Amino acid sequence: EAQVTQNPRYLITVTGKKLTVTCSQNMNHEYMSWYRQDPGLGLRQIYYSMNVEVTDKGDVPEGYKVSRKEKRNFPLILESPSPNQTSLYFCASSGGRSTAGQGALGTEAFFGQGTRLTVV
Amino acid sequence: GDSVTQMEGPVTLSEEAFLTINCTYTATGYPSLFWYVQYPGEGLQLLLKATKADDKGSNKGFEATYRKETTSFHLEKGSVQVSDSAVYFCALKRKTGTASKLTFGTGTRLQVTL
Numbered sequence: 001e002a003q004v005t006q007n008p009r010y011l012i013t014v015t016g017k018k019l020t021v022t023c024s025q026n027m028n029h030e031y032m033s034w035y036r037q038d039p040g041l042g043l044r045q046i047y048y049s050m051n052v053e054v055t056d057k058g059d060v061p062e063g064y065k066v067s068r069k070e071k072r073n074f075p076l077i078l079e080s081p082s083p084n085q086t087s088l089y090f091c092a093s094s095g096g097r098s099t100a101g102q103g104a105l106g107t108e109a110f111f112g113q114g115t116r117l118t119v120v
Numbered sequence: 121g122d123s124v125t126q127m128e129g130p131v132t133l134s135e136e137a138f139l140t141i142n143c144t145y146t147a148t149g150y151p152s153l154f155w156y157v158q159y160p161g162e163g164l165q166l167l168l169k170a171t172k173a174d175d176k177g178s179n180k181g182f183e184a185t186y187r188k189e190t191t192s193f194h195l196e197k198g199s200v201q202v203s204d205s206a207v208y209f210c211a212l213k214r215k216t217g218t219a220s221k222l223t224f225g226t227g228t229r230l231q232v233t234l
Contacts, residue, residue, distance in 0.1 A: 004163070031220075042124075042209065042226040043164075050219055058221075090163055092222075109222060111156075111163035 002027050006091050006112035013081055013119055021076045021115050023091030029110075031094045032074040033058065034066065036087040037114075043090065049074055081119040089115045122147040126210050126225035133200055133232050141195040141228045143184075143210035151212040153177075153186050153193040158207040158227070167195075167208070200232045 004025045013019055025032065033048035035058075045058030049068040063085055065077040074093075078085060091112040127142040145151065152171040156164040168177030173188035182197045193210060210225040 033222075035224075040226055043224040045221070048219065048221075056219070092164075108154075108166045108169070109164075111165065113161075113163045 002110060004091055004093055004110050004112040006089075006115050009113065009115060011115060011117050013117070015082055015119055016080050019078050019081060019117075021078075021089060021091075021117070023074045023076065023112060024072050025074075025091075025093040025110065026072065027093060027095065027110065028071065029093040029095045030071070032068070033092050033109075034064070034074070034076045035090045035092065036060065037090060038087050046076070046089075081117075083119045085117065086119050087117060089117060122151070122212060122214055122221070122223040124210050124212055124223055124225035126208075126228050129207075129227070129229040131228060131230050133230070135202055135232055135234055136199045137232075139195070139197040139200045139204075139230065141208055141210075141230070143193045143195065143225060145191050145193065145210070145212050147191075147212050147214050147223075149214055151214040153184070154211040154213065154222075155182070155184055155193070155195050156209040156211060156224075158209065160206070164209060200230070202232045202234060205230055205232045 007022045030051045034046040035043040037043050044060045046064050047066040049055045092109045094107050094109040123146045125144050154169045155167040157167045158164045168179040170177040170186035176185045184193050184195045207227045207229045209227045213222050
């Protein structure tokens with residue numbers, strides 16, 4: 001079954017304690033990304049990756065890091081979490097690169113089930 | 121920059137009522153347009169899409185038509201069910217440099233009652 005798996009689903013942590021949220025996909029997708037979802041703001045992109053060892057900032061990258069050492073995994077790292085990073089986080093993956101033309105623009109993004117993070 | 125504007129929620133309807141959720145967008149070029157649905161406690165999943173002007177996307181009784189002249193992609197369903205209760209996100213995808221970026225609206229919560 002095609003899926004994107006995030007762990008953990010729920011996490012409560014304290015300010016400044018480093019944490020990692022894992023994301024894994026089994027569809028051999030090149031493109032992966034992280035979003036945060038906040039009330040009234042919808043989903044905002046944090047970071048994305050077009051392939052192994054290729055990552056770039058999204059709209060709200062401050063306070064986050066990512067890595068892409070393998071095609072299937074794309075962990076999100078919070079080196080020193082703060083309360084304003086309390087949010088619902090989603091990992092997504094999709095196949096097809098923009099260089100493939102318009103077809104890539106129509107490809108579906110597959111989302112994980114989300115990680116609800118609370119930083120106190 | 122790109123943006124997607126959706127009608128404010130929540131939208132509360134009785135079962136079998138007609139649904140419209142408005143969505144308009146701002147983007148340069150020729151984006152693809154999507155509706156994603158988020159059921160309680162779950163991630164987003166694709167509901168329907170349209171990749172060029174005048175295309176109609178449809179799935180599970182939902183429809184939306186890509187209207188370039190009005191930059192709109194309104195979601196409609198003729199007869200909603202309680203099981204359609206969820207949050208609906210309109211989104212556009214456009215090529216930016218070497219990547220294709222998804223931009224989401226703020227989401228519209230739909231509540232369907234018996």
